[in-house]
Amino acid sequence: VRAMDVLFPKIGEIIGGSEREENYDKLMQRVKEIDMHIDPIWWYLEIRKFGTAPHAGFGLGFERLMLFVTGMTNIRDVIPFPRTPNNADF
Known part of the structure; x- marks a missing residue:
């Protein structure tokens, strides 16, 4: 497997991808x-x-991309639909 990561300063991994053997x-x-x-x-x-x-793919961390684009410092500020305990009423 060939793999790659794209790292952004102060954010970390924003894209991860790989090519299967x-x-x-x-x-x-x-x-x-x-x-x-x-x-x-x-x-x-x-x-x-x-x-x-040959086949490959990648995954993009949308919230991390928004963090970079907006210049925010806390990822919780850019999550459109927070996934926190007891956040959704059923």
């Missing part, structure tokens, strides 16, 4: 190295056995 032989070598059981992931290995396109 699609090479079947490399995956099998790693499975053997760590003595992992194949049963739970057989379907994933089977997909890779016959070839697959």
Whole structure:
């Protein structure tokens, strides 16, 4: 797996991303190295056995982006829908 992080000063990680390993032989070598059981992931290995396109993705911390854009110093000030205990009445 190839991975990357984008770090902003005074905020920390704002974006995290990775590219999955699609090479079947490399995956099998790693499975053997760590003595992992194949049963739970057989379907994933089977997909890779016959070839697959390289694939990657990333996640953006929206609140952290807003923190940077607005210049605020506390992330609680930019959370649009706070997720705090007892915040929502059911």
